[in-house]
Amino acid sequence: MSDNPSFVLKAIEKVEYEQRPIPEIADNEVLIEVKKTGICGSDVHYLVHGRIGDFVVENPMVLGHESAGVISKVGKAVKNVKPGDRVAMEPGTTCRVCEYCKSGRYELCADMVFAATPPYDGTLARYYVLPADLVYPLPDHLTLEDGAMMEPLSVGVHSVRSIADVRANQTVAVFGCGPVGLVCMAVAKALGASRVVAVDIVPARLDFAKSYAATDAFQPPKMEPGQSKIQYSQNSAELMKKQLGLPKGVDVVVDASGAEVSIQTGMFLAKMGGTYVQVGMGTPEVQLPITTMLTKELVFKGSFRYGPGDYQFAIDLVAAGKIDLKPLITHRFAFTDAVKAFNATRQGKGDDGKGVIKAIISGPDVPVGPL
Numbered sequence: 001m002s003d004n005p006s007f008v009l010k011a012i013e014k015v016e017y018e019q020r021p022i023p024e025i026a027d028n029e030v031l032i033e034v035k036k037t038g039i040c041g042s043d044v045h046y047l048v049h050g051r052i053g054d055f056v057v058e059n060p061m062v063l064g065h066e067s068a069g070v071i072s073k074v075g076k077a078v079k080n081v082k083p084g085d086r087v088a089m090e091p092g093t094t095c096r097v098c099e100y101c102k103s104g105r106y107e108l109c110a111d112m113v114f115a116a117t118p119p120y121d122g123t124l125a126r127y128y129v130l131p132a133d134l135v136y137p138l139p140d141h142l143t144l145e146d147g148a149m150m151e152p153l154s155v156g157v158h159s160v161r162s163i164a165d166v167r168a169n170q171t172v173a174v175f176g177c178g179p180v181g182l183v184c185m186a187v188a189k190a191l192g193a194s195r196v197v198a199v200d201i202v203p204a205r206l207d208f209a210k211s212y213a214a215t216d217a218f219q220p221p222k223m224e225p226g227q228s229k230i231q232y233s234q235n236s237a238e239l240m241k242k243q244l245g246l247p248k249g250v251d252v253v254v255d256a257s258g259a260e261v262s263i264q265t266g267m268f269l270a271k272m273g274g275t276y277v278q279v280g281m282g283t284p285e286v287q288l289p290i291t292t293m294l295t296k297e298l299v300f301k302g303s304f305r306y307g308p309g310d311y312q313f314a315i316d317l318v319a320a321g322k323i324d325l326k327p328l329i330t331h332r333f334a335f336t337d338a339v340k341a342f343n344a345t346r347q348g349k350g351d352d353g354k355g356v357i358k359a360i361i362s363g364p365d366v367p368v369g370p371l
Ligand SMILES: [Zn+2]
Pocket: 040, 041, 042, 065, 066, 151, 152
């Protein structure tokens, strides 16, 4: 009998546990026993809507992609890890030969096999297979929960370091204080930003951001009746510059909210020649103040997942004590309670009444708690 219990999305709002075969590995691959998996907005989105943009769930799919585990078996050609090693798991396998893979932007590979992005199965199972170079040994002083959190942290490293290229003493504003916004702030701080401004409409989220990595917090005003979104955003950016004492604006804006008015406000807030990076996925089409972009010579960039070097950089920041991921883990669940973890993430609140930043699900038969 196989012993690979897996948490499978069968249809919208329908999940089930299934026994799946234990996967075989090729010479360059490793079999990992998954120990900890974080739940992400995208997992919940597939559960509730069955799709994200063009990615549509048509067949049953194992959920989960933010994971860490222990190496169970290695292929003949594997040299970097051995059975028993604790590793963070980068969940996207690329073709390695297309122009993007070869030019160092493998996140753009058209043949990406990404965990829990249809049609590919995710990591909420006892076992998962990866090429050996996509597992990263964890230093002894990091937990497997830290290892699972390297996935969202790598999204922050990619947008703030690799795409925005934030430097010491720059001013950075991050819109949205969800998990991605928070890790973006943490990376900006770790890279030596002089000001890290958190922006959100929920005061409790701003309070947490300030206690975690932000130097300043800004709660945008309410929209006035009759005001257009663009007028509102422009006023909001002016108010923000005044309150923060940054009349010229900020060097770098990172939007981790995906909300139209945040995107607009961010473009008005960026200083002349500044950089704007979109990492939040939200409203698919928005109106942009394009003349502002032109006259400021604003650099406008997208940021998708993570690319070469981002995972290791994330691990190094945490290993060096420059980022602490533990405060972001607010809720923990056993594998058999995976549905509860999804519900808590979806509602933004656990049964304990506390706000959810990140819920972690343990692997099958793995104790709940740091490990
Ligand atoms: Zn994620």
